[in-house]
Amino acid sequence: MGIKVVVYNMRPFDEAEWFSRYAKELDIELVTCPDAPDMQNVSLARGCLCADIITSPIDRELMAAFADCGIKYLVTRTIGYDHIDLAAAKEFGIRVGNAPYGPNGVADYTVMLILMSIRRMKQIMQRTLIQDYTLAGIQGRELKDLTVGVIGTGRIGRTVIGNLSGFGCRILAYDLYENEEVRKKAEYVALEEIWKQSDVITLHTPLTEDNFHLIDAKTIGKMKDGVILINTARGALIDSEALIGALESKKVGAAALDVVENEFGLYYYDHKNDILTNRELMLLRSFPNVTISHHMAFYTDNEVKTVIRDSLTGCRLFGEGKPNPWEVG
Numbered sequence: 001m002g003i004k005v006v007v008y009n010m011r012p013f014d015e016a017e018w019f020s021r022y023a024k025e026l027d028i029e030l031v032t033c034p035d036a037p038d039m040q041n042v043s044l045a046r047g048c049l050c051a052d053i054i055t056s057p058i059d060r061e062l063m064a065a066f067a068d069c070g071i072k073y074l075v076t077r078t079i080g081y082d083h084i085d086l087a088a089a090k091e092f093g094i095r096v097g098n099a100p101y102g103p104n105g106v107a108d109y110t111v112m113l114i115l116m117s118i119r120r121m122k123q124i125m126q127r128t129l130i131q132d133y134t135l136a137g138i139q140g141r142e143l144k145d146l147t148v149g150v151i152g153t154g155r156i157g158r159t160v161i162g163n164l165s166g167f168g169c170r171i172l173a174y175d176l177y178e179n180e181e182v183r184k185k186a187e188y189v190a191l192e193e194i195w196k197q198s199d200v201i202t203l204h205t206p207l208t209e210d211n212f213h214l215i216d217a218k219t220i221g222k223m224k225d226g227v228i229l230i231n232t233a234r235g236a237l238i239d240s241e242a243l244i245g246a247l248e249s250k251k252v253g254a255a256a257l258d259v260v261e262n263e264f265g266l267y268y269y270d271h272k273n274d275i276l277t278n279r280e281l282m283l284l285r286s287f288p289n290v291t292i293s294h295h296m297a298f299y300t301d302n303e304v305k306t307v308i309r310d311s312l313t314g315c316r317l318f319g320e321g322k323p324n325p326w327e328v329g
């Protein structure tokens, strides 16, 4: 049985080829749209069984509109699904799935951001661009001398710990659920000890109601002076205002942020001629010790292929009424 899937945010330069290859293999008809779903383009979903999206927020209104178009399965080509209103999905009878690709891309990127931060790579690159080959102010530190606190030891956090174990640093870990494999390379401690003892703190938890602004003025106050914060998880785990204040006071020595609060609508679009209103992002970008990237830790050849294959396979399994390992709600 052929099934029809509407794909939003379809990127022609890297996704089109994989979409057409896997759609053919799985006997799926595609309707594609380069933009995020909204109340204007949601009608493209009419006649489709499934909708395939990325990190665009799907609120109750949009969920109702998808249901009205006949969508029964909504799949996100991402690991995180905090952008989807799961309660609304349930209310309107839409099942939700994700596409969790391998953790290595994000884990490698995290280690790169840690190294960039402790070696002041942003300043080094800024200097070479203007032929300033001086050394003052860009002395780095060695990872073997530092304690790294890893919050969240799921697939990505665990892989980061594996990567870091080769550098000889002390590794502390915190998770709601401890893991035996992690214990071989890191020491589980209470969150308070992560704040107190870490020179570098890296975040690898999903964003939930419980950990919104996990890092705020209060928790920053408990950290070591000059602490380095790395976030490749979700922007709202860190209170941006509090981080800016702590960078200004030098309590925080550096930060590397692949994700920031309110990034939706900015990231993945060319805004060079626009006046932007995300003041926190503008300020953070301006600091010499803050490295920003636009939510792309995931972005490797392997990831693109995997999320397209698995998101469409989820649609196929759903269409056939078979067990679907990617269903999350």
Ligand code: NAI
Binding pocket: 079, 080, 081, 100, 103, 106, 151, 152, 153, 154, 155, 156, 157, 174, 175, 176, 177, 204, 205, 206, 207, 208, 210, 211, 232, 233, 234, 258, 259, 295, 296, 297, 298, 299
């Ligand atoms: P996972 O589900 O394998 O692991 C998450 C871990 O966090 C679990 O062990 C869970 O017990 C723990 N956890 C949940 N709430 C917690 C809390 N309040 N305190 C402490 N631990 C808690 O997830 P995975 O695949 O490792 O992803 C981690 C994060 O990375 C997610 O936020 C995901 O959205 C983000 N991510 C970011 C990407 C990027 O490109 N920057 C790409 C892929 C994922």
